[in-house]
Amino acid sequence: MTIDASPLVLPLPPAAHQPVLLGATLAGLAVRPDGCYVDATYGRGGHSQALLAQLGAAGRLLVFDRDPEAIAHAVAVWGGDPRVSARQANFADLGAFLPERGVDGVMFDFGVSSPQLDQAERGFSFLRDGPLDMRMDPTAGVSAAEWLAGVSEAELARVLSEYGEERHARRVARALVARRGERPFLRTLDLAECIAAQLPRGPGVHPATRSFQAIRIAVNGELGAIEAGLAAAERALKPGGRLCAISFHSLEDRIVKNFLRERARQAAGSRRLPLPEVRALSFRELGKVLPDAAEMARNPRARSAVLRIAERLP
Numbered sequence: 001m002t003i004d005a006s007p008l009v010l011p012l013p014p015a016a017h018q019p020v021l022l023g024a025t026l027a028g029l030a031v032r033p034d035g036c037y038v039d040a041t042y043g044r045g046g047h048s049q050a051l052l053a054q055l056g057a058a059g060r061l062l063v064f065d066r067d068p069e070a071i072a073h074a075v076a077v078w079g080g081d082p083r084v085s086a087r088q089a090n091f092a093d094l095g096a097f098l099p100e101r102g103v104d105g106v107m108f109d110f111g112v113s114s115p116q117l118d119q120a121e122r123g124f125s126f127l128r129d130g131p132l133d134m135r136m137d138p139t140a141g142v143s144a145a146e147w148l149a150g151v152s153e154a155e156l157a158r159v160l161s162e163y164g165e166e167r168h169a170r171r172v173a174r175a176l177v178a179r180r181g182e183r184p185f186l187r188t189l190d191l192a193e194c195i196a197a198q199l200p201r202g203p204g205v206h207p208a209t210r211s212f213q214a215i216r217i218a219v220n221g222e223l224g225a226i227e228a229g230l231a232a233a234e235r236a237l238k239p240g241g242r243l244c245a246i247s248f249h250s251l252e253d254r255i256v257k258n259f260l261r262e263r264a265r266q267a268a269g270s271r272r273l274p275l276p277e278v279r280a281l282s283f284r285e286l287g288k289v290l291p292d293a294a295e296m297a298r299n300p301r302a303r304s305a306v307l308r309i310a311e312r313l314p
Helices: 022-029 046-052 068-078 091-096 114-118 144-150 153-164 169-180 188-196 209-220 222-236 250-264 293-298
Strands: 036-039 060-065 084-088 103-109 237-247 283-289 306-312
Touching: 022 046, 022 103, 022 237, 022 283, 022 306, 036 046, 046 060, 046 068, 046 103, 060 068, 068 084, 091 222, 103 222, 144 169, 144 209, 153 169, 153 209, 169 188, 188 209, 209 222, 222 237, 222 250, 237 250, 250 283, 250 306
Parallel strands: 036 060, 036 103, 060 084, 103 237
Antiparallel strands: 237 306, 283 306
């Protein structure tokens, strides 16, 4: 199969963001006008808008997002369209809402959305001052400020190392725990400045990038949610249905890659070990797509994106 990776630009207002790898995602889904499709991470609906344009009157689009603002946007834009159903839910819980073998395509766009990053009051950005929240659903769980106030130094160092791949995780964790003893972290720029003071500053990536990513992943339980969401999509997809998953850093992409390879390939044998048990395969991998130079120039947030596409087997 050949995936068309050419960028598809939507006729959106100038202030709206362009969804990443849109053309390749639609090609990977192989949209049928009468099919049933799931956008498990609605965001602000860029992928959904383009997919809906390819559906006929009999088509169905189910959109999910754990962020109540995202679902409010979906209801405001598509509330009058009988083909669209919107529900606030973590994609980890998709299995509770999707019919088994009843869906023709599922798409994921993992990580934080552009509106979340751009709104200082959501607390995701180390470039804008705001309350230290970072919750994708602000009505549930603990905020980043609350999490930082109670986490142990050892656990904080582990999170920074594993989820942020921060080489100086122990140094940063030690400094944050010492500082919170004087006064708590309540604002994003306060946290970013404390992290940056512990690290060498060079050109390119802001020194707080990895730590903010790690704390956000921990606060939202993102990596476990990816595994659960992929398993739910596996159960929901019809034979021949398509899975499209966009990741923005190596931790997310590794989970998707390992999930698909485990279900698309038999275990290799060995001369010294008995032959592995033959198992039924559930997916066929169709490829990986990266953004081209034009898309990265138009949308710098696309530069780290990876799209993996797979087809559900009988």
